[in-house]
Structures are given as structure tokens and as C-alpha cells.
Amino acid sequence: MSETNSIISPENIVYKKSPVLLDNTMHYCPGCSHGTVHKLIAEVIEEMGVQDITIGVAPVGCSVLAYNYIDVDWQEAAHGRAPALATGIKRLLPEKVVFSYQGDGDLAAIGTAETIHACNRGENIVMVFINNGIYGMTGGQMAPTTLPGMKAATCPQGRDVSHDGMPIKISDLLAQLPGTCYVTRQAVHTPANVRKTKKALRKAFENQLANKGTSLVEVVATCNSGWKMNPVQSNEWMEENMFPMYPLGDLKDE
Amino acid sequence: MAKAKGAIVVDTAACKGCGVCVTACPTKVIELAAEVNGKGYHYAYMANPESCIGCSNCGIVCPDTCITVYRAKAVATA
Amino acid sequence: MRELKLMKGNEAIAEAAIRCGVDGYFGYPITPQSEVMETLMDRAPWDSTGMVVLQAESEIASINMVYGGAGCGKRVMTSSSSPGISLMQEGLTYLAGAELPCVVVNVVRGGPGLGTIQPAQSDYFQSVKGGGHGDYKLITLAPASVQEMADFVELAFDLAFKYRNPAMILSDGVIGQMMEKVELGEFKPRWTNEYIEKNYPWVTMGKNGRERNIITSVQLEPSVQEAFNHKLQNKYRECEENEVRYEEYMCDDAEYLFVAYGSSARICQKSVEIAREKGIKVGLLRPITLWPFPTKQIAHYADKVKGMLSVEMSAGQMVEDVRLSVCGKVPVDHFGRFGGAVHSPGEVVEALENKLIKA
Ligand SMILES: Cc1ncc(C[n+]2csc(CCOP(=O)(O)OP(=O)(O)O)c2C)c(N)n1
Ligand code: SF4
Numbered sequence: 001m002s003e004t005n006s007i008i009s010p011e012n013i014v015y016k017k018s019p020v021l022l023d024n025t026m027h028y029c030p031g032c033s034h035g036t037v038h039k040l041i042a043e044v045i046e047e048m049g050v051q052d053i054t055i056g057v058a059p060v061g062c063s064v065l066a067y068n069y070i071d072v073d074w075q076e077a078a079h080g081r082a083p084a085l086a087t088g089i090k091r092l093l094p095e096k097v098v099f100s101y102q103g104d105g106d107l108a109a110i111g112t113a114e115t116i117h118a119c120n121r122g123e124n125i126v127m128v129f130i131n132n133g134i135y136g137m138t139g140g141q142m143a144p145t146t147l148p149g150m151k152a153a154t155c156p157q158g159r160d161v162s163h164d165g166m167p168i169k170i171s172d173l174l175a176q177l178p179g180t181c182y183v184t185r186q187a188v189h190t191p192a193n194v195r196k197t198k199k200a201l202r203k204a205f206e207n208q209l210a211n212k213g214t215s216l217v218e219v220v221a222t223c224n225s226g227w228k229m230n231p232v233q234s235n236e237w238m239e240e241n242m243f244p245m246y247p248l249g250d251l252k253d254e
Numbered sequence: 255m256a257k258a259k260g261a262i263v264v265d266t267a268a269c270k271g272c273g274v275c276v277t278a279c280p281t282k283v284i285e286l287a288a289e290v291n292g293k294g295y296h297y298a299y300m301a302n303p304e305s306c307i308g309c310s311n312c313g314i315v316c317p318d319t320c321i322t323v324y325r326a327k328a329v330a331t332a
Numbered sequence: 333m334r335e336l337k338l339m340k341g342n343e344a345i346a347e348a349a350i351r352c353g354v355d356g357y358f359g360y361p362i363t364p365q366s367e368v369m370e371t372l373m374d375r376a377p378w379d380s381t382g383m384v385v386l387q388a389e390s391e392i393a394s395i396n397m398v399y400g401g402a403g404c405g406k407r408v409m410t411s412s413s414s415p416g417i418s419l420m421q422e423g424l425t426y427l428a429g430a431e432l433p434c435v436v437v438n439v440v441r442g443g444p445g446l447g448t449i450q451p452a453q454s455d456y457f458q459s460v461k462g463g464g465h466g467d468y469k470l471i472t473l474a475p476a477s478v479q480e481m482a483d484f485v486e487l488a489f490d491l492a493f494k495y496r497n498p499a500m501i502l503s504d505g506v507i508g509q510m511m512e513k514v515e516l517g518e519f520k521p522r523w524t525n526e527y528i529e530k531n532y533p534w535v536t537m538g539k540n541g542r543e544r545n546i547i548t549s550v551q552l553e554p555s556v557q558e559a560f561n562h563k564l565q566n567k568y569r570e571c572e573e574n575e576v577r578y579e580e581y582m583c584d585d586a587e588y589l590f591v592a593y594g595s596s597a598r599i600c601q602k603s604v605e606i607a608r609e610k611g612i613k614v615g616l617l618r619p620i621t622l623w624p625f626p627t628k629q630i631a632h633y634a635d636k637v638k639g640m641l642s643v644e645m646s647a648g649q650m651v652e653d654v655r656l657s658v659c660g661k662v663p664v665d666h667f668g669r670f671g672g673a674v675h676s677p678g679e680v681v682e683a684l685e686n687k688l689i690k691a
């Protein structure tokens with residue numbers, strides 16, 4: 001133990017909490033991907049030195065209180081309307097950095113029109129999209145991205161595609177729009193994936209500084225409470241089941 | 255016995271015991287404690303401190319950013 | 333001297349917005365108010381004042397773009413007509429809940445449903461009684477001329493910022509489409525970011541060294557939400573105390589009173605003259621603010637007149653507030669054509685005779 005004690009000293013720190021992340025304990029369930037993505041956004045904001053000029057837009061969903069965790073100015077949107085708020089902010093303050101943060105219900109169901117048109121206009125913003133295939137906040141109901149056969153509170157027998165249609169791969173759709181400059185799909189369940197997601201977020205924010213248009217970073221995520229598994233099982237289940245439907249990688253990078 | 259190259263400090267009060275770091279550690283340093291913290295979670299701790307290589311994997315995947323990682327500077331040997 | 337121009341009510345809104353230094357307009361086309369955005373696009377203020385003008389994909393999007401801009405302390409507005417304003421109700425309650433100032437113009441058309449593109453005044457309830465969910469109020473101004481369409485843009489912004497609350501200009505297709513001479517205001521510069529941050533410390537423009545600001549309407553803790561609601565209600569009481577506006581016409585010796593706003597008030601002015609030629613002493617009280625409502629002033633007439641007629645292009649909405657104001661002391665009735673039809677001055681006088689004088 002003495003060895004360990006001698007290593008634990010400030011000059012040896014190789015990984016610590018970003019000062020852009022506030023000390024408030026996150027309200028998320030243990031192992032929830034939201035926390036990991038928040039931390040990456042905070043790190044990118046810190047490393048790029050844009051904390052003082054960044055405005056975040058929080059959604060309705062489990063991350064409704066995202067503003068309690070990342071130390072920047074925030075606006076809380078109505079369910080699905082974050083891209084419209086971000087449009088209003090960025091159009092009036094083009095020199096500031098604006099990002100929205102949304103779940104799959106928020107971005108790909110109730111807010112589909114706002115999402116598609118913000119991307120189509122090429123609003124110069126970053127959109128972070130957490131796709132956990134379920135409505136976490138309201139207690140695990142079916143999302144537009146719920147997998148075929150996957151059980152949720154409003155499809156207890158599993159999603160029946162003849163009744164509810166197939167899951168919507170909205171990022172593929174958004175990549176078709178001329179306004180998007182960067183559309184990528186990532187995950188945060190392993191250290192390597194976390195590193196890649198951070199790079200993707202960094203690129204997205206840099207695109208905004210370079211006035212390139214809309215950057216969308218989808219993170220295929222777990223909702224272990226909604227999925228009724230422990231966090232480690234959720235990560236395995238995600239690899240096996242979510243990734244075939246939502247393969248990771250860049251969909252567009254211009 | 256392996257000589258530790260790294261070390262971690264877990265904010266045990268904040269840890270929610272999700273266990274993601276346990277899986278992420280390449281050298282099986284971390285386990286979840288038998289006892290629980292103030293919130294009732296089995297928090298993560300260094301069960302095998304001598305194996306830590308200071309790779310940061312655990313810190314990086316921790317959703318609640320509870321882990322600070324340290325790595326000893328390489329010391330020139332004779 | 334101020335510039336005089338002949339223009340439509342809807343054009344006057346656009347012209348006034350540019351001149352008083354509005355920062356942004358977000359809208360979606362709908363008759364009878366599309367000229368607002370058309371005029372703005374034609375005048376291209378982004379080249380002169382720097383004002384942003386954007387056609388949104390829906391009224392839901394436009395009101396939420398307004399929310400985003402308002403949260404930055406910018407003076408932003410939208411305009412629409414009844415069906416579009418219905419879509420904005422969610423945004424309006426969020427704006428009120430987040431205490432954000434903005435201006436929304438409703439050039440009312442007949443409903444319900446898609447209704448008609450002809451003028452109406454049937455969105456009174458929606459404007460002054462909520463429309464969206466929760467205990468909130470919209471400051472509501474009712475212009476009765478093209479001049480007031482122009483003047484109320486700046487007034488609405490002043491009130492919205494004074495009370496940190498959305499303000500509505502409740503107009504109708506008659507005023508929106510009518511052409512009149514307008515005296516236009518001087519061009520005023522838009523507020524600078526420095527000015528906004530100094531005077532409105534709650535804005536989100538990037539934290540820049542200070543504590544972060546959060547624009548939100550969510551409060552999970554009921555006691556905190558209740559305390560916030562008390563704060564809102566106190567603000568509304570203050571607004572009711574200070575901001576009631578109305579106009580009186582020939583009320584001094586009146587035995588009967590018309591209560592009417594907007595284009596109905598213009599019609600009633602003519603009705604007063606016709607009635608007086610017939611020897612009926614009638615006056616007109618025109619509420620200019622529909623919320624806060626001129627309750628006290630109407631109550632004051634309850635002891636003086638024999639009856640009141642609320643004249644509205646609706647099936648009878650404001651009449652309820654007139655009744656509440658007089659507390660049963662005097663008979664109050666309603667008259668109005670609706671669903672896109674407009675009453676004539678003569679019809680109004682006839683209604684007064686039948687409903688209040690002969691009865
Ligand atoms: C207009 C409206 N409809 C419904 C809701 C209820 N609601 C809150 S969050 C949510 C779904 C959230 O799911 P998602 O966006 O996937 O985010 P997650 O909670 O999974 O992170 C719903 C339906 C609401 N707040 N507002
Ligand atoms: S319900 Fe799901 S999405 Fe919400 S905090 Fe819990 S794990 Fe995360």
C-alpha cells in the first residue's frame with residue numbers, strides 16, 4: 001500500500017474530473033450513459049477553452065436537469081423543441097457556441113420536425129443525441145428507436161413491427177440532408193469507445209467554430225433501468241442487439 | 255509481487271457501484287466493496303492495488319466521474 | 333417631423349419592428365397576417381439594423397426560436413393567426429414559466445378549427461385566460477387602428493421586458509388588412525450585448541466569468557414550484573395595478589355603455605353617434621389592455637349606467653369579464669356577429685335597443 005500512497009500525489013494525476021463539470025451528484029441511475037456523455041462534453045468545452053461562450057440547450061427526458069452538471073449557461077426546452085431554441089440562440093448570437101442535448105424520444109419522435117429542419121437549414125450548432133432505445137424518464141415506454149421484439153412498458157410483448165413500424169434510424173436520414181456537415185454514431189461503454197466519442201464531440205464543436213453547419217453526434221446508449229438489466233449486462237446487450245441496428249461509425253464527414 | 259505503476263482514488267461517497275470500471279480495468283484491480291456507502295451502493299475500490307498500471311480506463315468509463323487516476327513518472331534505472 | 337405613410341396594419345407591425353430595434357422575427361405564413369413576414373423579408377433589415385428574420389417550419393418552431401432568442405435577452409417576436417397561435421400555446425406557457433419577454437402578434441380569424449380567413453375576435457379567452465396550461469397570464473394589447481399596430485410593438489416589448497413575461501398584440505383581420513395613415517417612429521438602434529447583460533443579468537449569452545445562468549420552467553420540488561407561482565402571481569398583481577389602459581368615448585352623460593375593443597370598438601364609435609342621433613345616451617369604453625382588464629373602470633360605471641353591451645366578433649367572451657367587473661349591479665349583455673362576419677354600426681344599436689332598452 002505504501003507504493004500506492006507514494007503514487008497518489010498531484011504531479012502524478014493522469015485523469016481527473018474536468019473543472020467544467022460541477023460537483024453536484026448526478027441524478028442518473030448507476031451506470032447510465034448520460035453521465036459519461038456529460039463528462040465528455042465538459043472535457044471538450046474545457047479543452048477548447050469555450051466555457052465562457054457556450055450555451056447548452058437541455059431537453060425533456062432523463063437529462064432535463066443536464067444544466068445542473070455542466071458549468072455553462074443553459075436553456076431548458078419543451079419536449080422536442082431544443083433544435084428550435086438552439087436555432088434562435090445561434091441566429092441571434094452567431095459568435096457563441098451552442099449545443100443541444102436530446103434523447104431519442106425528444107429528437108426522433110416529438111421533435112422530429114424541429115430536428116430535420118434545423119439540420120436541413122444547416123444551423124451552425126452541435127446536436128448531441130442519446131439513443132437508448134427507450135423512454136427513460138417516463139418509466140421505460142417504447143421509443144421510436146426501440147428494437148423489433150424489444151420489450152418496453154407500452155409494448156410488453158415486444159415491439160411488433162407490423163403494428164408500430166421499424167425503429168427510425170434518424171441519423172441516417174439526417175446525414176442525407178445538405179445542411180449537416182458531420183453525422184456520426186458512437187458509444188461510451190468501453191474506454192476505447194469513450195475516447196472515440198470524445199474525439200467526435202471535439203470535431204463537432206470545432207466544426208461549429210469553423211462555421212461548417214450542423215454536426216450531429218449520436219451516442220448509442222444504455223438505459224439499464226428501462227432495460228431491466230444491470231449496467232454491465234446492459235453494455236453487453238447493447239453490443240449484441242443495438243449495434244447491428246445502429247452500427248457505429250461516421251455517416252457523414254465533410 | 256508486481257510493482258504498482260499506477261493508483262486510483264475513488265470518491266466512495268459519490269460512487270453508485272455500477273461496476274462499469276470493474277469490467278474496463280485490464281488488470282483486474284477494481285472490485286465492488288462488500289459494504290455499502292451512505293447511498294446504499296457497493297462502491298468500487300482497489301482490491302489489487304499492486305496491479306494498477308495507471309491506464310485511466312476506469313476513470314474514463316465512469317459515468318459519475320468518481321475516479322481520479324495517478325501514474326508514477328518513469329524513473330530511470332541504472 | 334415623424335414620417336407619415338399609408339400602410340396596412342400588418343405592414344405597420346413589420347415597419348415598427350425594424351424601427352424600434354427588434355433583434356429577431358421568426359414566423360410561419362398564415363392568412364390574414366402573412367404580410368408581416370413578407371414586408372420584413374422585402375425590407376431585408378439584416379442589411380440595415382442587423383435584425384434576423386427567419387421563416388420557421390411551423391408555429392411550434394417559431395415560438396421556440398423566439399424562446400431561444402428571448403433567453404439571450406434579445407427582443408424577438410413572432411406573428412400568426414388563430415390556428416397558428418393555437419400551436420404556440422405550449423411555447424407561450426413555457427415562456428411565461430421561464431419568465432421570458434417576447435412579443436406575439438395574433439391577427440385573429442374566425443374559428444373553431446381551420447375556420448375562415450375572415451376577421452374575428454374569438455381568441456379572447458385563449459389570450460387572457462391562459463390558452464396553455466398552468467397559472468400564467470399574457471399581457472394582451474388590443475390595437476384599434478393601424479397607428480396602434482405600429483405603436484404597440486414597442487409598447488409590448490417595454491411591458492414584456494418590464495415584467496419578464498410574453499406580451500400579445502391581439503389584433504384581427506380587419507385591422508391587419510386595413511390601410512391607414514401612420515406616423516412612424518424614429519429608427520432606434522438595437523440593444524448591444526453589453527447593454528443587455530448589464531440591464532438583464534438573467535440572460536444566457538455564455539457565462540463569461542459570472543455564475544452560470546439557467547433559463548428553465550422545471551421545478552420538481554412542489555414547495556419551490558409553489559413559491560415560484562406566488563412570485564408570478566405577485567408580478568401579475570403588480571401588472572394589474574400599473575398597466576391597465578383603456579379609452580372612453582362620450583361616457584360622461586352615458587345611460588348605456590358599449591364595451592368593445594379592436595375593430596369592434598371602431599364600429600361602436602359609429603354606433604354611439606347613430607344612437608345619440610336617436611336620443612339614446614350611450615358611451616363607449618374601449619379596453620386597450622385586455623389583460624390586465626380595466627375592471628375598476630367598468631365597475632365605476634356600474635353605478636352610473638342602466639346597462640352595458642359587450643360588443644365582440646365572437647359568441648360572447650369578453651362579456652364574462654364585463655359581468656365579473658360589475659358583479660351583477662347592472663344588466664350586461666353581449667352582441668356580436670362571428671365566424672368571420674362583421675357587425676354593422678346599425679346592428680349594434682338595434683341590439684342595444686332590443687337587449688337592454690326595450691327589455
Ligand atoms: C409534450 C410532452 N409530452 C410528453 C411528455 C412526457 N415525457 C417526458 S420525457 C419523455 C420521453 C423521454 O425519452 P427520451 O427522449 O428518449 O429521453 P430519456 O429519458 O430516455 O433520456 C416523455 C414522453 C412531456 N414532458 N411533454
Ligand atoms: S432511466 Fe435510463 S436513461 Fe434515465 S437515468 Fe436511469 S438509466 Fe439513465
Ligand code: SF4
Nearest residue numbers: 279306307309310312
Ligand atoms: S487505472 Fe487502469 S489499471 Fe488502474 S484501476 Fe483504473 S483501469 Fe485498472
